[in-house]
Amino acid sequence: MSEKDKIWSIVFSGVGGQGVILITEITALAAVKNGYDVKQTEVHGVSQRGGSVETQVRFGKRVWSPMVTPGNADAVVGLEVLEGLRSAHYAEAETGVILLNEHKIVPASVENAEQMYPSNSAELLIQKGYQVIQLSATKIAHELGDGRMANVVMIGRLSTLLPIPQEIWSDTLKKRIPLKYLDPNLKAFEAGRAAVTA
Amino acid sequence: MKRELILGNHAIARGAWEAGVNFASGYPGTPSTEILEALARYPEVDSQWSANEKVAFEEGMGAAIGGLRVLVTMKHVGLNVAADPFMVFPYAGTVGGFLLVSADDPGMHSSQNEQDNRYLARMAKVPVLEPSTAQECKDYVKLGLEISEQFNTPVMLRTTTRLAHHKGLVTFGERHEVPRIEQDLDPRQFSVPIYRRILRPTVEQRLKDLESFAETTELNQIENSGSTTGVVTNGIAYQYVKEILPDADVLRLGMTFPLPAKILRDFCNIHEQVYVIEEGEPFIEDFIRSLGIDNIVGKELFGVIGEYSPGRLGSALGLFELPPDLTKEMTLMPRPPMFCIGCGHRTVFSALRQLRVTVAGDIGCYTMGALPPYEASHTTFNMGASIGTAFGLERAGKERVVAVIGDSTFVHAGIPALIDAVYNGSKITLIILDNSTTGMTGGQPHPASGKALSGKDAPTLDLEGLCLAVGVEHVVKVDTWDRKAVNNALREAIAYKGPSVVITQGPCQRLPEMKRRSLTPYFIDESLCTQCDACFKVWCPAITRTENNFPVINPQECTACTVCAQVCPTEAIYPFEPNYVQI
Ligand SMILES: Cc1ncc(C[n+]2csc(CCOP(=O)(O)OP(=O)(O)O)c2C)c(N)n1
Numbered sequence: 001m002s003e004k005d006k007i008w009s010i011v012f013s014g015v016g017g018q019g020v021i022l023i024t025e026i027t028a029l030a031a032v033k034n035g036y037d038v039k040q041t042e043v044h045g046v047s048q049r050g051g052s053v054e055t056q057v058r059f060g061k062r063v064w065s066p067m068v069t070p071g072n073a074d075a076v077v078g079l080e081v082l083e084g085l086r087s088a089h090y091a092e093a094e095t096g097v098i099l100l101n102e103h104k105i106v107p108a109s110v111e112n113a114e115q116m117y118p119s120n121s122a123e124l125l126i127q128k129g130y131q132v133i134q135l136s137a138t139k140i141a142h143e144l145g146d147g148r149m150a151n152v153v154m155i156g157r158l159s160t161l162l163p164i165p166q167e168i169w170s171d172t173l174k175k176r177i178p179l180k181y182l183d184p185n186l187k188a189f190e191a192g193r194a195a196v197t198a
Numbered sequence: 199m200k201r202e203l204i205l206g207n208h209a210i211a212r213g214a215w216e217a218g219v220n221f222a223s224g225y226p227g228t229p230s231t232e233i234l235e236a237l238a239r240y241p242e243v244d245s246q247w248s249a250n251e252k253v254a255f256e257e258g259m260g261a262a263i264g265g266l267r268v269l270v271t272m273k274h275v276g277l278n279v280a281a282d283p284f285m286v287f288p289y290a291g292t293v294g295g296f297l298l299v300s301a302d303d304p305g306m307h308s309s310q311n312e313q314d315n316r317y318l319a320r321m322a323k324v325p326v327l328e329p330s331t332a333q334e335c336k337d338y339v340k341l342g343l344e345i346s347e348q349f350n351t352p353v354m355l356r357t358t359t360r361l362a363h364h365k366g367l368v369t370f371g372e373r374h375e376v377p378r379i380e381q382d383l384d385p386r387q388f389s390v391p392i393y394r395r396i397l398r399p400t401v402e403q404r405l406k407d408l409e410s411f412a413e414t415t416e417l418n419q420i421e422n423s424g425s426t427t428g429v430v431t432n433g434i435a436y437q438y439v440k441e442i443l444p445d446a447d448v449l450r451l452g453m454t455f456p457l458p459a460k461i462l463r464d465f466c467n468i469h470e471q472v473y474v475i476e477e478g479e480p481f482i483e484d485f486i487r488s489l490g491i492d493n494i495v496g497k498e499l500f501g502v503i504g505e506y507s508p509g510r511l512g513s514a515l516g517l518f519e520l521p522p523d524l525t526k527e528m529t530l531m532p533r534p535p536m537f538c539i540g541c542g543h544r545t546v547f548s549a550l551r552q553l554r555v556t557v558a559g560d561i562g563c564y565t566m567g568a569l570p571p572y573e574a575s576h577t578t579f580n581m582g583a584s585i586g587t588a589f590g591l592e593r594a595g596k597e598r599v600v601a602v603i604g605d606s607t608f609v610h611a612g613i614p615a616l617i618d619a620v621y622n623g624s625k626i627t628l629i630i631l632d633n634s635t636t637g638m639t640g641g642q643p644h645p646a647s648g649k650a651l652s653g654k655d656a657p658t659l660d661l662e663g664l665c666l667a668v669g670v671e672h673v674v675k676v677d678t679w680d681r682k683a684v685n686n687a688l689r690e691a692i693a694y695k696g697p698s699v700v701i702t703q704g705p706c707q708r709l710p711e712m713k714r715r716s717l718t719p720y721f722i723d724e725s726l727c728t729q730c731d732a733c734f735k736v737w738c739p740a741i742t743r744t745e746n747n748f749p750v751i752n753p754q755e756c757t758a759c760t761v762c763a764q765v766c767p768t769e770a771i772y773p774f775e776p777n778y779v780q781i
Contacts, residue, residue, distance in 0.1 A: 015533065028365065032203050039437075040203065040365040043307065044228055044640065049563065050739065051535035065441040066364040069509040071521040086530055089521045108739045109536045109569045116531050124528065148754065 156192020582611025
């Protein structure tokens, strides 16, 4: 497939309440604004109650399926370590990137969750041959005033990997985020863009 | 024309508005809920949440025979509740267009079963349309209403979770007002039980007419590129087929009942092999086989259970191999959903766990009371089943049986069961979790919440008065965040000699008014804390541990529900004010 017919596939994952859907929408809207055909999946209903949340965006000249095939994603964005691991197999083996927020949320309704929580996750993924970019997005967001903006830090970093110009991202953020919260979120996005790979 | 990236469900709402729908009713249920929520934003359409799906259907039926264009929405199991009018309405037939949106949930993302409602439509002899894209979600609403008016029949628009909850680009149109159709209500048409024998043949004749229509309608489309392989598909699966088999010939069925026998026969004849790719049950496949055609491959390759995806279909066809899912390889634990921080349901299940009673649960957020750490709800079937199940368990010899039901579910299907429990001399205790909303589906108002779908105030059903009126003598209301009060109320009610009701009150934390309110978060004073861990036992996710092993409350997440403070033996937990001095 030629570069101009390429379809971009991105998978987002996290825990209900982390704002997975918001950044999925922002990415999809930015792609629309840039003239692409776009499809997107969302989850509604029970999983939003603190469960695993996974969404997908695909854009390109002509997109059929909204669903990404495992092994085909250009990027997997994990807002939380366990959930990032859960979605990791979507990444394309050689060229795909896994963006991992180094943030743990231990499932509250699983027994011994603390002990069972995976360690060395990034190393394991690297061993498997995946390209991994780790980010302390929650920490960065916290320093900017609110850890909950970690999601926006993460798409800041994601934006550097996608063929969508910076102005379109900021325009989309301005459209989608309430004025009251806009300024810190624009800063969070910038911080993500500037984040040095750990 | 405006083109926007919108949800399949929002496209359906837009389609209803453009097609001149005047009245819309439904009951919330994933994956159908967003349709009426979006439609409520259009003032031209009279949209409402009804008490349950049966009522919603009947209201829509009345409006349609009164000559209006009508949309009725519900999730797949909702149609079980509305099956009674659904099966009878086709005898009389409709006057104004009547479109039922039935949203199936393959994969059970948010449901208690997988159920393919095309069978119910076939049983009712009602035509079924199945859009494949977000654009078609919009366009098929108008087409469905036109078919409804042309053939005087209710029509089902069947969607599935991915279709309803995916976004695609949709081109908008204008609204076309459709004048109300005037027709006298002739008892010979609309009194079905008495005139049923006259009406019965019309159903068969209509079905024949629809079968001919299916052979010519543009809803069914063939894309021929001269391949020897053919694919028969429908719904969202069409998008997956186009993705993984771009060169195959495709017969895409936009109308899946009645099916076009001639088109299917011809298509299968000219292809060496035909794949039938339909999510759910082998509805199309069985029909093709019934025509004596056997060069088809379907469920034996792709499976009946769960959701389809391009990955699943492609690997079944041997087109590619899927990389291993790390869930198994790394034994990643699951992350089931759970009660929100500050959820009023928590205290009830803590108390039930302590009381070690038999609990018949119901459908709502409180279904999660069956999960660890509470594990205090023993059965869940369908909406409203808690009360009848508790009654039966009591008859089977269980003592101290409790039914737990949410306010929306109680209104939906609990009231007749409570009347029955009183009438037949039960001693069960019913807990009504009154959080002023339909929480599980994202917070829709209902008759006991005091609000309407429009956001305006509405008459509020008095739950306590209702329980007293049906003959329950012991009815108590408590503040759900008062642990002691909840415990005591439950103990007393369970010990009561007759049937009893405890109504636990406290709004859902997800309601906008709760999220918006200003509050002072609680905080743990390390100088008073003895690390006894009592506060951890209220299982609040906002409480975690510091490096020095002290409990700590995340102030951004705390809802000031006070439950942790109530259990602290040293009063080390109190509202955090910068200059707070404890007295
Ligand atoms: C027949 C039927 N209709 C709709 C649904 C979708 N649904 C699941 S739970 C629920 C109601 C939840 O509200 P409530 O009982 O008030 O409990 P809450 O979630 O607020 O605790 C609904 C409508 C369903 N499962 N079955």
